[in-house]
Amino acid sequence: MPDTNQVTASNGEPIIICRDVNKWFGEFHVLRDISVDVAQQEVVVVIGPSGSGKSTFIRCINRLEEHQAGQIIVDGIELGNDVRNIAAIRREIGMVFQQFNLFPHKTVLENITLAPTKVRGWPREKAEAKAKELLERVGIPEQAAKYPGQLSGGQQQRVAIARALAMEPKIMLFDEPTSALDPEMIKEVLDVMKELARSGMTMLVVTHEMGFAREVADRILFFDQGRIVEQGTPTYFFESAQHPRTKLFLSQIL
Amino acid sequence: MTTLNDSRNLPQAEPVVNFDEPPVKPPPLLAVGPLAWVQKNLFSTPLDALLTIVGVTLVIGAITGFLGWAIGQANWLAINFNLRLFFLGRFEPEAEWRVTLLVLLVAFTIGLSFAAWARLTRGVMLVLVLLVALTFGLPPLFRAALPVPATYVAAGEVGIASGADTITPQPQLAFIARAGETVTVRLADSFSGDDASLSGLSGFADDAANQLRNAAARRLETSARIDEITRLLAGDLLTSNQRAQLEEDLAELSVPDAITDTYALNDASVQVRILRGTTGEEIGAATLEGSTASLSVTLPEDGWYILDKGVDGGAGNALLRADGVFPLLERTVTRAADEAGTGRSGSIAQYARLTDSFTTEEVRPTADGRNLPMATIIDTQLRGTRSFSEYLSLFVAPFLGQVNTAVLALVVAMFAGYFGGQALDRMRSPANAPRRASGRLVAWLWIVLPVLMFVFVYGLGSILPLTDTRRWGGLMLTIMLAAVGIIASFPLGVLLALGRRSSLPIVSLFSTLYIEFVRGVPLITVLFMAQLLVPLVNPTLAELPNVFRAMIGIILFSAAYLAENVRGGLQSIPPGQEEAARALGLNGLQVTLQITLPQALRAVLPALVGQFISLFKDTSLVAIVGLLDFSAMGELIVTQTEFLGLRREVYIFLIVFYFAFTYSIASVSRRIEASGAGKALARKI
Numbered sequence: 001m002p003d004t005n006q007v008t009a010s011n012g013e014p015i016i017i018c019r020d021v022n023k024w025f026g027e028f029h030v031l032r033d034i035s036v037d038v039a040q041q042e043v044v045v046v047i048g049p050s051g052s053g054k055s056t057f058i059r060c061i062n063r064l065e066e067h068q069a070g071q072i073i074v075d076g077i078e079l080g081n082d083v084r085n086i087a088a089i090r091r092e093i094g095m096v097f098q099q100f101n102l103f104p105h106k107t108v109l110e111n112i113t114l115a116p117t118k119v120r121g122w123p124r125e126k127a128e129a130k131a132k133e134l135l136e137r138v139g140i141p142e143q144a145a146k147y148p149g150q151l152s153g154g155q156q157q158r159v160a161i162a163r164a165l166a167m168e169p170k171i172m173l174f175d176e177p178t179s180a181l182d183p184e185m186i187k188e189v190l191d192v193m194k195e196l197a198r199s200g201m202t203m204l205v206v207t208h209e210m211g212f213a214r215e216v217a218d219r220i221l222f223f224d225q226g227r228i229v230e231q232g233t234p235t236y237f238f239e240s241a242q243h244p245r246t247k248l249f250l251s252q253i254l
Numbered sequence: 255m256t257t258l259n260d261s262r263n264l265p266q267a268e269p270v271v272n273f274d275e276p277p278v279k280p281p282p283l284l285a286v287g288p289l290a291w292v293q294k295n296l297f298s299t300p301l302d303a304l305l306t307i308v309g310v311t312l313v314i315g316a317i318t319g320f321l322g323w324a325i326g327q328a329n330w331l332a333i334n335f336n337l338r339l340f341f342l343g344r345f346e347p348e349a350e351w352r353v354t355l356l357v358l359l360v361a362f363t364i365g366l367s368f369a370a371w372a373r374l375t376r377g378v379m380l381v382l383v384l385l386v387a388l389t390f391g392l393p394p395l396f397r398a399a400l401p402v403p404a405t406y407v408a409a410g411e412v413g414i415a416s417g418a419d420t421i422t423p424q425p426q427l428a429f430i431a432r433a434g435e436t437v438t439v440r441l442a443d444s445f446s447g448d449d450a451s452l453s454g455l456s457g458f459a460d461d462a463a464n465q466l467r468n469a470a471a472r473r474l475e476t477s478a479r480i481d482e483i484t485r486l487l488a489g490d491l492l493t494s495n496q497r498a499q500l501e502e503d504l505a506e507l508s509v510p511d512a513i514t515d516t517y518a519l520n521d522a523s524v525q526v527r528i529l530r531g532t533t534g535e536e537i538g539a540a541t542l543e544g545s546t547a548s549l550s551v552t553l554p555e556d557g558w559y560i561l562d563k564g565v566d567g568g569a570g571n572a573l574l575r576a577d578g579v580f581p582l583l584e585r586t587v588t589r590a591a592d593e594a595g596t597g598r599s600g601s602i603a604q605y606a607r608l609t610d611s612f613t614t615e616e617v618r619p620t621a622d623g624r625n626l627p628m629a630t631i632i633d634t635q636l637r638g639t640r641s642f643s644e645y646l647s648l649f650v651a652p653f654l655g656q657v658n659t660a661v662l663a664l665v666v667a668m669f670a671g672y673f674g675g676q677a678l679d680r681m682r683s684p685a686n687a688p689r690r691a692s693g694r695l696v697a698w699l700w701i702v703l704p705v706l707m708f709v710f711v712y713g714l715g716s717i718l719p720l721t722d723t724r725r726w727g728g729l730m731l732t733i734m735l736a737a738v739g740i741i742a743s744f745p746l747g748v749l750l751a752l753g754r755r756s757s758l759p760i761v762s763l764f765s766t767l768y769i770e771f772v773r774g775v776p777l778i779t780v781l782f783m784a785q786l787l788v789p790l791v792n793p794t795l796a797e798l799p800n801v802f803r804a805m806i807g808i809i810l811f812s813a814a815y816l817a818e819n820v821r822g823g824l825q826s827i828p829p830g831q832e833e834a835a836r837a838l839g840l841n842g843l844q845v846t847l848q849i850t851l852p853q854a855l856r857a858v859l860p861a862l863v864g865q866f867i868s869l870f871k872d873t874s875l876v877a878i879v880g881l882l883d884f885s886a887m888g889e890l891i892v893t894q895t896e897f898l899g900l901r902r903e904v905y906i907f908l909i910v911f912y913f914a915f916t917y918s919i920a921s922v923s924r925r926i927e928a929s930g931a932g933k934a935l936a937r938k939i
Contacts, residue, residue, distance in 0.1 A: 064833050090839040101834035105853050114848060115838035160834075167838060 015040045015171060015202055016061060021070035023056060030056050031067065032226040040170075043203045045213040048223030049249060054206045057223070058173045061204065062093045075170060091119060094164030098176040100156045102148035102163070108135070109144040112163045120167065127166070134162035138192050154185030158192055165196075172196065174205040210253065214238060222246050324906075326639045330649040331608055331631070332897040333907045335583060337656055339891060340907070343727015343882055352710040352718065353730060358667040359706065363699045365671025369679070370692040372925070374672055382665050389658035396651035400643040402609055403636065405579045405629070406442055406455060408462035409524055409563040410571030412517055416469035423462035423571065426562045428531060428626040429579045430605050430614050433555045437528060437578035439563075441520045443545035445573055449473055449513050452573075456638025458581055460629065463573055464637055470513040477509045518570025524563060526574070531558025531619040541566075542574075557616040558605075560626060580609045581631040583896055587615075610652055631896050704741050707734065723799035727882035729911060731801070735873040735883065739808040740866050746809065747816025752846065754821055765817070772814035777875050781807040785879050804876045812869050819861045823854030856927075863923035867916045884908060 014037035023031040030053045038044050046054040059065040061072060063079055063086045072079040074089045103111050112134060113127035122130075135141045138158040140151075148156055157177055164172060174193065178186040190212050197203055197216045207213065213220055213234060220237040222230045222245075230243045238254075241247055297303040333340070342353065368374050407427060413420040431437065445452040445466075453471035455463070483504045486492060492500070510516065523543035528551045529536055537559075538551035553559060561579060565572050587604045606613040608631055619626050627633070640648070675692035682691035711734060713720035726734065753765030772780065784807030789796035827850050835845040855862070877886035888904040891897055897904075 062837055064837060087839060087841065090837060093837070095834070095837040097830055097834060099828070099830050101828075101830035103831065103834070103849055103853075105856060115840060118844050118848065119839040163838070173837075 013040055014038060015075055016204070017071070017073040018061075019071040019073075021057075021060060021067045021072060023053075023060065023065065023067045023069075030226050031060070034070070034226075034228060036221065036228065036231075038171075038202060038204060040202055041200045042218045043197045043201075043205065043216055044219050044221060045217035046204065046206045046221045046223060047208070047210075047213060047249075048221075048229075052223040053226040054221075054223040055175050058175060058204050058206055061171075061173060062090050062095055064095075091167060092170045093173060094167060094169035094171070095173040096157070096160050096164055096175065096177045098179050100148070100153070100160045100180070102156055102160055104148050107145055107147055108140075108151070108159050111148065111159060112166045115163070116166050130166055131162070134165050135159075137165075137195075138162045139188070152185060153181045154188045157181065157185075157189045161189075161192055161196070171202045171204065174203065174207065176206050176208070178207065178209055208253075210238075222249065224249070325642055325645045328903050329636050329900055330653070330903050331636070332891055332900040332904055334649060334652050334656065335606070335608065336887075336891050336897075339728060339887055340884065341729045343731060343887060344725040345727070345730065346721055346725060349713075349719070349721050354663075356707055356710045358663060359699075360703065361664045361667035362671035362674075363696060363703060365668035365673075366675040366692060366696045366699065367671075368668075369672045369675025370689050370696045371929075379669075382668075386658070386662050386665050389654045389661050393651040393655040393658070396647045397610075400647040400651075402580070402647050403457035403640060403644045405458040405460075405576045405581075405634065406463040407460045407561070407563070407574050407576055407579070407629075407634075408466060408571055409526075409574055410517070410565040411568045412571050414462055414465040414469060414517060414571065416465050416472055419465070421462050421465040423563075424460070424627045425564055426560050426621065426626055427460065427579070427629055428558055428560050428619050429629045430531075430558055430582055430607055430612065430616075431553050431556075431578060432612055433553055435578055436550060436552050437559070437561075437576065438548055438550045439526045439528075439540075439542070439561065439574055439576045440548035441524065441542050441545060442573040442575040443520065445514065445519065452513060452519075454638060456640060457636070457644075458629075458634050459637045461633045462571075464635070466513060466517065466519070466571070466573060467637065469516075473510050473513055476507055480504065480507050480509060483507075520572050521570050522566045522572070524565050524572045524574065527562040528553075529560040529562055530554075531560055532616065534560075534619075542572075556612075557614055558619050560619060579629055580607050581629050581634040581636075582607050583631055584618075584628070609648060611656060704737055707737060723801040726801055728887045729884045731876075731881060732870070732873050732884040733915075734801075735805060735808060735876060736866075736870040738805050739812050739869050739873070742805075742809045743812035743816055743869075746813035748820050748851065750813060750817035751820035751824060752851075754817065755824060769814045769817050772811055773818070777807075777811050777872055778878055780811045781875060781879050783807070784810070800879060801881060804879055804881055808869070808873065808876075812865070815865055816862070819858045819865060820851075820854060822861070823856075823858035824850055826857050827853050859923060859927055863919060867919055870916055870919070871912060884911065 016036075016038040018034055018036045021031055021034040022029070032053075034053075034057060036044075046058065048054045056065055060067045060079075061074060067079075075092050077085050077089055079085060079089060102108075103114070106114065109128065109131055112131035113124065116122045116127040116130060117124060132141065132144065135144055138161055140155050140158055143151060143155060143159070148159065151159065161177075177193070178189050181189060186209070190209060193203070193205070193212070194216055205212075205217075215234075217234050219231060220234055221228050222237070222241075222243075224245050230237070230241055230246045232241075237246075238250065241250060296306040342350065345353065408414065408423040409425075410423055411425075413422045445455065449470040453467055453474055455467040459467065483500050487497065487500060487504070513519070523541050525539070525541055526549050527536055527539040528549070537554065538549055540547065540549035542549065561576060563572070563574060583606050585604055585606065586601045588601055602615060603618065604613055604615050605618070605628075618628065636648075675696070678695065679689055679692050683689060709718065711721065711726070711730070712723070750765045750769055753761045754769060756762045756765070781804055784803045785800070788798060788803050788806060831849050831853065832845055835849045840848065873883055874885040876883050877889070882890060885908050888908045892899075892901045892904050
């Protein structure tokens with residue numbers, strides 16, 4: 001049984017390094033001594049029961065949540081209270097949310113070009129060209145002029161992915177990207193994510209899609225009660241998991 | 255396959271596969287036509303039918319009652335005569351062109367807005383053109399075809415008594431008229447010998463003629479009361495107490511002789527003369543006897559004339575009908591010495607005729623060093639009920655005659671904006687955004703207009719001389735106060751809303767305290783405090799005109815309410831919006847300006863518009879710090895002796911304008927709500 005609290009990446013340089021990360025919501029200890037490294041181009045899937053801290057964990061990586069103890073180093077920059085560091089790290093990390101969080105008052109094209117023009121300072125022509133290329137990539141080039149409210153859930157989530165990719169991030173965080181979708185739309189989103197993984201993007205994915213985890217993940221982290229209970233390759237995880245909590249979880253969902 | 259022990263004993267579901275494609279059909283036409291609509295919407299249940307009938311009856315009753323009053327009895331002269339006061343207050347006439355230019359620019363911008371954001375249908379344009387045509391065409395038509403109410407004056411030396419007052423007719427009456435007009439004086443024959451028709455006298459009547467009318471009415475009342483008591487006493491329904499009381503009443507009453515007989519109305523012949531006001535020269539004279547005789551004089555020039563009348567023998571009175579003699583109003587105007595070549599300067603008296611816009615500054619005639627009595631609107635008032643045609647000729651025609659040039663200019667400016675915008679788009683807008691050029695121009699205009707408004711009305715250094723803010727008033731002041739209040743309080747309110755949500759405790763505390771404090775006190779006190787406190791805050795501001803202090807008060811007050819509305823909007827934005835924006839790397843300011851604030855403002859647009867509408871109306875409170883805004887101006891006008899008692903008419907005029915403005919604001923906001931992402935947002939998330 002591998003040591004769950006001391007793991008180094010199997011291949012490549014680590015781009016995310018977490019050391020003894022702790023976080024509390026009031027008195028509630030939501031993350032307990034999380035230590036994990038993510039290598040470049042690695043796809044890490046985080047699974048676990050509700051309230052296990054998996055979403056909080058990936059939200060700490062781009063500082064949507066603040067960790068209170070431990071170290072998080074992304075792309076060589078340590079996350080602290082320095083606003084410039086936070087801004088620098090957020091430029092390199094794209095994030096996709098369960099509720100899409102598209103900006104409803106802006107068209108699809110404006111949603112995608114907003115950050116490149118405002119944060120990266122790209123000229124509008126360059127941002128729009130990039131946006132159109134990304135919409136092509138996620139399969140909805142014809143929706144550029146529409147407002148998010150006029151799209152289906154699956155289309156909205158694909159726009160959200162395109163929006164995150166427009167910043168040309170080194171890392172993509174996915175926080176349950178398919179949980180709010182109808183079953184028929186889940187596949188179209190997962191297909192985009194698979195294509196992204198194959199292209200070499202470093203990805204950290206919180207999901208309940210076991211099929212996706214099995215097919216795409218390089219490594220699976222299993223969270224329970226704020227700690228990483230067990231981790232390993234999909235094959236190991238689904239076929240020879242050791243920890244009784246993991247076994248119980250797997251027996252309930254499979 | 256059943257794994258549970260199923261005791262329900264249901265039949266097995268038969269598999270059914272449907273490969274048919276039913277055709278797509280339009281919905282059935284169940285109920286069409288107006289009758290079906292009425293049946294469905296107005297009379298669907300007995301209660302519904304009852305409510306419909308009651309509602310319709312009430313509405314019809316209210317409308318007919320109002321129209322009956324507005325046409326038959328209301329005296330709209332207070333409006334016709336004070337349009338400038340209502341719209342501009344006492345604004346310097348020298349700077350009036352600036353306001354005119356500004357208003358035309360606004361009309362132009364409105365036209366341009368239609369070109370950029372909407373469309374004017376052919377029907378609307380036709381209505382506008384027709385409106386202009388009517389304002390020009392109707393007044394001369396009415397004046398030519400419809401009678402103006404007659405003017406009645408009494409003559410004779412016998413005092414006419416009615417109640418406690420006795421009034422003796424004036425021997426001479428001064429009036430103003432234009433060259434070429436005809437004055438016709440004859441005996442008002444239909445009233446002689448008939449108190450009933452005398453009491454129903456309707457038209458302009460001088461005090462003595464009105465006294466005759468009142469005396470006749472009083473006599474008829476007394477006579478009717480006696481008849482009623484006699485009828486009651488003849489019956490047997492009364493108790494002895496009641497009977498005694500009535501008999502006592504009857505003993506006190508006596509029917510006087512007919513008024514027409516008492517004053518020997520029109521029995522003797524009447525000497526009438528028309529004199530030139532300045533020289534006293536006689537330009538016409540006649541002895542009127544019997545109903546056919548009349549004196550008809552065509553007047554040689556503009557100015558004052560005197561109607562001189564006397565009853566032969568001095569034993570009786572006469573009631574004359576003097577067509578062409580109309581009531582007039584005296585007012586004071588300021589004239590520079592060199593103007594008009596009159597050689598007079600400073601405040602001089604101007605006389606204006608009530609039935610049209612004729613004015614004269616000729617000196618009022620005197621006799622033996624004393625001013626002659628004039629046909630002022632105080633003692634030559636409009637009495638009785640009027641016909642619809644008199645309403646048109648007396649009120650509608652002069653009103654249209656006063657506003658027609660303004661209406662024409664506004665419509666032309668608006669069309670210029672509309673067609674100019676379309677022409678601009680044809681030349682400059684790209685094919686994929688056919689209204690971009692006009693849209694940009696109109697956005698700039700709307701941003702620049704408030705600044706222009708202030709500069710034009712107030713002035714700018716040496717380029718445009720400053721105007722006297724104490725003379726600002728009327729609708730112009732109301733719009734200035736509301737526009738400045740809305741525009742300036744908006745950024746302040748947004749800042750306060752953001753401040754209240756700030757994570758910095760000092761900012762948040764200050765914003766909260768400010769908002770709660772200002773919301774906790776009435777606007778009146780804020781206005782007062784702005785008057786009193788502003789000089790204390792900074793002594794150099796003691797010179798700040800009253801109007802600007804009131805503006806500061808309104809801005810500070812409005813900002814607090816606006817802040818709470820905006821804060822409500824900010825709270826309605828899901829936290830995911832800010833998270834997504836932050837995750838993309840936007841900084842705090844960008845998140846607010848690009849993401850949360852635009853959505854928040856859109857979400858609370860109806861509330862904001864509601865607040866702006868109430869701000870527009872609340873500006874009327876500035877009256878308490880001595881400013882004469884639109885409604886205060888109305889109140890001022892009805893306190894003038896000439897227009898005493900016309901408060902209803904004036905307030906209806908105010909209501910029409912307030913409503914027109916607030917309704918326009920509301921319609922524009924409905925358009926904004928429905929525009930752009932509005933439809934998508936309505937279904938959002």
